[in-house]
Amino acid sequence: MQNWLFAxxxxxxxxxxxxxxxxxxRRGPVQAFLEETPVxxxxxxxxxxASGRSRFSIRVAGDSTRxxxxxxxxxxxxxxxxxxxxxDDQSWREDGRCYAISPIERSMRYDIVAESxxxxxxxxxxxxxxxxxxxxxxxxxxxxxxxEGRMDDLAETAPVAGPVRAVSHMLMHSPYEGPMQALFRQxxxxxxxxxxFDRFATEAEADAMSGPELARVRLARERLxxxxxxxxxxxxxxxxxGLSAKRLNRGFRKLYGxxxxxxxxxxxxxxxxxxxxxxxxxxxKQLAWQLGYAQVTNFVTAFRRRFGVPxxxxxxxxxxxxxxxxxxx
Numbered sequence: 001m002q003n004w005l006f007a008x009x010x011x012x013x014x015x016x017x018x019x020x021x022x023x024x025x026r027r028g029p030v031q032a033f034l035e036e037t038p039v040x041x042x043x044x045x046x047x048x049x050a051s052g053r054s055r056f057s058i059r060v061a062g063d064s065t066r067x068x069x070x071x072x073x074x075x076x077x078x079x080x081x082x083x084x085x086x087x088d089d090q091s092w093r094e095d096g097r098c099y100a101i102s103p104i105e106r107s108m109r110y111d112i113v114a115e116s117x118x119x120x121x122x123x124x125x126x127x128x129x130x131x132x133x134x135x136x137x138x139x140x141x142x143x144x145x146x147x148e149g150r151m152d153d154l155a156e157t158a159p160v161a162g163p164v165r166a167v168s169h170m171l172m173h174s175p176y177e178g179p180m181q182a183l184f185r186q187x188x189x190x191x192x193x194x195x196x197f198d199r200f201a202t203e204a205e206a207d208a209m210s211g212p213e214l215a216r217v218r219l220a221r222e223r224l225x226x227x228x229x230x231x232x233x234x235x236x237x238x239x240x241x242g243l244s245a246k247r248l249n250r251g252f253r254k255l256y257g258x259x260x261x262x263x264x265x266x267x268x269x270x271x272x273x274x275x276x277x278x279x280x281x282x283x284x285k286q287l288a289w290q291l292g293y294a295q296v297t298n299f300v301t302a303f304r305r306r307f308g309v310p311x312x313x314x315x316x317x318x319x320x321x322x323x324x325x326x327x328x329x
Contacts, residue, residue, distance in 0.1 A: 037185065047172055050119075060108040070154065072125070096160040
């Protein structure tokens with residue numbers, strides 16, 4: 001993954017792991033590193049550490065890949081906030097959190113507060129790894145969906161279980177070097193994934209939703225659709241229908257295959273496409289405003305990503321060409 005930026009205060013250090021496996025950055029009390037190591041086809045190991053008391057951020061730019069990609073990691077020390085573009089922020093206030101994110105075409109940011117150091121271990125998995133991990137349904141559904149491109153908005157954290165913490169610490173401090181170290185890391189990464197996958201499967205069972213809860217999710221959907229320009233934010237919408245924000249997002253994933261944020265985005269774009277097909281004469285700027293976009297450039301970018309062509313070109317296209325565009329979503 002390219003285009004990383006490490007920052008502390010007014011200092012910043014860009015890094016490309018394709019050129020160097022280890023990124024080291026230092027400013028005043030901040031002395032930290034993050035290392036990316038290929039372990040198996042489609043699987044990379046990340047290890048990071050900072051000493052002392054410090055604050056810094058790590059940013060990763062979104063790329064254009066549509067390959068399935070999931071990152072499963074642990075924050076062994078330090079606290080902070082993890083942000084995946086378009087998803088709810090994930091924060092942790094104590095040492096020992098595991099997390100899962102799907103950074104597909106989305107930028108990420110980690111804001112780290114290290115009171116007495118920071119340590120992280122993470123594993124990045126891409127679709128190629130399915131040749132090793134299997135495509136026979138043995139993986140947790142959420143992992144399978146991300147790797148096969150059916151889900152791109154996963155961002156969650158949870159407490160670290162004992163086995164996950166133990167294996168993560170072993171990966172931070174390998175007792176071997178050379179070829180034995182590579183073999184050790186392969187074994188421990190697979191062991192870590194086993195524990196993480198098991199946790200996902202267990203949480204999925206615990207997150208089953210009742211009929212009344214799903215009815216509230218459907219009500220939330222209707223409230224979004226009747227006011228695309230100024231819909232309630234996630235917290236307000238959840239409060240209005242009597243669910244927590246996390247529960248509401250889970251319900252949307254179950255019923256509609258996506259989060260509240262992405263459902264609203266797609267509903268706006270579908271409404272824009274329908275208006276263009278109906279022959280609206282509204283300027284694009286006004287159409288974007290009516291659908292809740294403050295900037296027409298954001299509307300144009302989102303429309304092009306969804307349908308493969310800018311809205312102006314869609315408006316000018318013949319009906320037969322529009323059908324071809326519609327198949328790209």
